[in-house]
Amino acid sequence: MALVPHSNPTPLYNFQAPKSNTISYTNYSQNDIKTMVFISRIPDEMDDDDLMEILALCGTVKLWKRIKNADGTRTQFGFCTFADPMGVIRAMRTLVHEDYPFIVTCDNIAKEFLRTHPEFNSKKPDKAVLDKMKDLFEPIRNPEALKYMRQIGGDAPKLPPEPPAESLEVKHQEENEEEDNIQDLKRQEKREQERIFAFQEREKKFELNQVARIKRFQSDLEADQDYEVKRQKTRETLLEKWRNYDDDLEREKGEEEYYRDPQREIDYDNRDRSAEEEERAFAMAQERESAQRAEEERKRQEAEQAERRRHNRNQELHEQEQAKKFKITRIMTKEERVSAIQNLVSRIPVDREGIWQYPVKWQYLDNIIEKKLEGFLTKKINEYLGDTEKVLIRFIMKKIVGHAHVQEIYDELEKLLVEETEVFVLKLWRMVIYETEARHAGL
Template identity: 30%
Template sequence: MNPFGSPVLSVPEQSAEDLGVSSNEQQVIAFISGIPEEINDSWLEKILSTCGEIASWKRVQSADGSPQAFGFCEFKSIHDATRTVRVLGTGGLWTMPSTYSQPLNIQLDAKKKHHHERGIDSKQNDSDILQSLERIFDEIEKSKSVAQNGNEGKLSPKESANDEELVGFSLDLEEAWEKDQAKKARHKRYVTAAEEREKHISIALKERESRLERNAMRELDDVEEKQRRQEAMSALLSKWDDSQEEQLGEHEYYRDRQRWWRRRKSERAHEMEVDEADRYRQEREESANTNEAATATDQRDVIEALIKEIPSDPKLLFEWPVKWEYIDANLVKTKVEPAVRKRLVEYLGGEGDDSSVDELTEYVTAHIQQHKPPQGLVEELEMVLVDEALVFVARIWRFVVYESEACARKL
């Protein structure tokens, strides 16, 4: 696995018996990282060849063609590979000049690692290699000086050929890496959306529980207030002496019964109005909760039934008679276009700096607005989405069918 997170070129493993050679004669692939910016492919190939005989050197490039700080070197034998690690690797015999930002890091193919120690050739004349490396780095320094003075020469034919060869190699790696990143991004979006839905549901449930709790507390307060008034009245009546109160004449009932009755009727009417309003409020809240739940359930059932009614098979889906009279410019702009853009970002792996997503979104929405058949859209998008064009168009077409049916059925 590439330590930068990009996929690594897989190499079929064959045994020495299959090849008819000893293990030391088998070619070995090494992962080279930490390549300084100052060292181009031509110089690095010279450096690696000084330590051991190599079959190929391929440096990874980004999508815009700029060289990355890592690549893959195929050595012709385990001796060549281990000698290179011993000389150039971290803590090796050769120490890069301090002007370079970082040392080379060389990792052998994991399947060949067990040969590392056995492959060391202690009899190799290391002084010759070190002297050669010294000369190479002197030449590199001279070329840097020339470049700084504005006299940088053109690439040699060999360097140009190597660059062209590496473009296809690096693009394959980048494409695999980008697909993996797009897959992870889609998964992350799905997880985020699920978490958001759970969050909204949790908030709605808490609000409902809070509303029910407030209603329960209000009803409890009403019950306690009525009970308090009843207890106060019972205590008063238990000590009430009607003849004595009549003689004292302090209570309004005994002083002016008509006046007392008029006031009592007014108070009673007010109490009845308050009780009626309270009952109406409770009934309305209960009815609203019931209707809200019933309406939401009915609406969800109707929508789910419509979704199940629309076929998933592209052949049957493309034969569905779309109700185009409901697919107007406003619906395309507010609903269809965002859905198309979202799907394109998923398939292409991001918005990117170029305008490819914008152009494709405009093309797809224009195709839909012109009421053109979906099969033509599949054929046009195959140049961009290749095998995924049919699935992409089917998803978009299913959305168009759903929106037209939802509008027609007034959902």
């Protein structure tokens, strides 16, 4: 089948290329992007060697890459990096010709760079390049000539070019589409970079938290060491003093207060002993009173907990009895269901006090909800710690399945998450409340 110039090409980017054929701007320097052109509508019959001959006449080629489909077949699209901007200018003003199907575009960065070149506004095509394209396209346009050329092993007879099948307006439109595709690639690259940046920020935050914890630990350790050094030094000083103490010598010196006025020292000692005895008696009375209050508080809390357990047990038994009598079904439209879910979410507290006091309907916690909670925990632990801590996830799930109070989970996680504990526990417990309430409401 003969190729007609400007015939409808295979749509650009309508393929699943392997990763090795995708264009990643991070692999190229700014200078490479400034001298890079994108060539599309390459005839299927034209191999890379012929195209390289044309490009080499435009300028020194640093890199030519033709994109391939997932099955390894060549597409009608490729990109070329020249050694200097003149190669780009010559390719854009010569390859884009009404007699030939090529569409040649470049990146906006390259366009801004090329506008500063003195040859940018010149529209005169390069004759050597046109002659080469004419020689290469003659056999492609005329299959009989191509067949004849292959039989005799020589050049195909040159026939006049066929008229273009499409207008320049369609060609410009396809150039614009090509530019849009390039911009899509750049946007995808940007999104990937933003995802990597977000991960690095989380990793950096985690590292800073760990560094702060290590510094606090080192500071406490140094303070303990300083205190121990001072204590040991004082002890050695006193031991040395009393080891060499001579009572007769000290009496002769008369420097100690005890030897200057013994009776006064005796009175001081008696007064100090009386004060110490009073302090001990007062302390013992305080301890007895505190112990009595603690015992009363303990009994009160035990009574409250027993009453709460009794109430919860009665409530669970009542709900179980009701569930045995009939099965709650909710037949709702999509709008009614959305409204019911929004109403439920609005009723769940968002503050710590409200969450801590909210009664969880543990009887509705089943395997399905546990799997949802485990998935939520895996995602959140990965966000906070930068890794999936399976041991920590199993520990938290064990607490939830055991109907532990939210304060108990908070106390355990505070040692690990520090200042982020409250936000994490609030999110977790809101989900526990939502899932159990939703199951209770038949949502």
